[in-house]
Amino acid sequence: MAETFKIIPLIPVTAKPAQAYNELDVPRDHGQFVADTLQRPMRDLRISVTDRCNLRCTYCMPREAFDENHSFLPRAELLSFEEIERLAKLFIRLGVQKIRLTGGEPLLRRGIERLVESLARLQTKAGQPVEVALTTNAVLLSKKALSLKDAGLSRITASLDGLSEETFRRMSDSNVPVKTVLDGIAAAQHAGLAPVKVNMVVKRGVNDHEIIPMAGHFRNSGIVLRFIEYMDVGCTNGWRMDDVVAAREILEQVASRYPLRQVDPNYMGEVAERWCYADGGGEIGVIASVTQAFCHECTRARLSTDGKLYTCLFGSSGADLRAPLRMGSNDRILTNLIAGHWGQRGDRYSQIRHAATEIPREKIEMSYIGG
Numbered sequence: 001m002a003e004t005f006k007i008i009p010l011i012p013v014t015a016k017p018a019q020a021y022n023e024l025d026v027p028r029d030h031g032q033f034v035a036d037t038l039q040r041p042m043r044d045l046r047i048s049v050t051d052r053c054n055l056r057c058t059y060c061m062p063r064e065a066f067d068e069n070h071s072f073l074p075r076a077e078l079l080s081f082e083e084i085e086r087l088a089k090l091f092i093r094l095g096v097q098k099i100r101l102t103g104g105e106p107l108l109r110r111g112i113e114r115l116v117e118s119l120a121r122l123q124t125k126a127g128q129p130v131e132v133a134l135t136t137n138a139v140l141l142s143k144k145a146l147s148l149k150d151a152g153l154s155r156i157t158a159s160l161d162g163l164s165e166e167t168f169r170r171m172s173d174s175n176v177p178v179k180t181v182l183d184g185i186a187a188a189q190h191a192g193l194a195p196v197k198v199n200m201v202v203k204r205g206v207n208d209h210e211i212i213p214m215a216g217h218f219r220n221s222g223i224v225l226r227f228i229e230y231m232d233v234g235c236t237n238g239w240r241m242d243d244v245v246a247a248r249e250i251l252e253q254v255a256s257r258y259p260l261r262q263v264d265p266n267y268m269g270e271v272a273e274r275w276c277y278a279d280g281g282g283e284i285g286v287i288a289s290v291t292q293a294f295c296h297e298c299t300r301a302r303l304s305t306d307g308k309l310y311t312c313l314f315g316s317s318g319a320d321l322r323a324p325l326r327m328g329s330n331d332r333i334l335t336n337l338i339a340g341h342w343g344q345r346g347d348r349y350s351q352i353r354h355a356a357t358e359i360p361r362e363k364i365e366m367s368y369i370g371g
Ligand code: SAM
Pocket: 053, 059, 060, 102, 103, 104, 105, 106, 135, 136, 137, 138, 157, 158, 159, 199, 200, 201, 228, 229, 230, 231, 232, 233, 237, 366, 367, 370, 371
């Protein structure tokens, strides 16, 4: 049956006393799917569970900006697991089917398995279990893979930008051995979190010489390697278009060594374009967020570490859900805040990037908003 999408009337999202929120005249029927101004439903929720990280990838948290003087959020500012679970239930009522825990580095958040367990118990509006996934740099994954699986995690994506120690060090600005990450990925596979995906951000002149070695390494392993175009998220990574290696170029490189064949998407709106090795050696993906924007089918909402709702990775401001939550607002009010914010969404940054980058603009950092 075709789903109906309904925009719930907008109500203000600025902080108010709880009583004011609860007295707002909002419709009782808040259990609807919502669509934004471009008719995009809300299907995925990315939750940043911490803004901290044990790596300093130059394209995400460059050490110059994220050094000992950087103010990470104090503990009291973070949403608690109970608060996350409560908000997640409301997002699900509005159509969310998949939740991804991210950050920062989500495995740094103590007791993350407890959160996974509570989210994995939730059901979509159609009565299906909500899919709970997690993106990690895999540094702590060897220790955590089994307990995450036991807690009900559906899928895991690990990030790895090169196989040689030198490349990995240059990209992650850390002394963590590559083997630690590879062991983490292997542990996830053994724990049954298959198919494990591995994200590789490609930066021209830094790690593009590792495209073929990475493809060779993960071929025939059951792991899906995904090449990601380097994006201009945040304001600290000094992004330049010249540093981007386009997905087409990446595919050409891989195909020159290992012939490829394109595969249909798994579902509508899948961000990675899927390709298979012609000899049956498995699958790879490319995420062309810069050169082939997919804003028209973007169904992702993001909840920042301190409980702000962002409707685009390149957003500059979010709707505060934590203040009304902590002031005792009821579910109806919170649901309408979320729906109202989504209902007025018109984001399509990647489609208008060139115009947008000419205008200086504050963009939120990925580690805080959730990558
Ligand atoms: N720390 C975890 C990790 O690295 O997997 C989760 C958070 S990280 C922000 C999520 C994903 O965003 C990673 O796969 C990372 O490579 C990717 N990412 C971060 N900055 C990026 C950028 N400027 N361009 C493209 N991808 C980026």
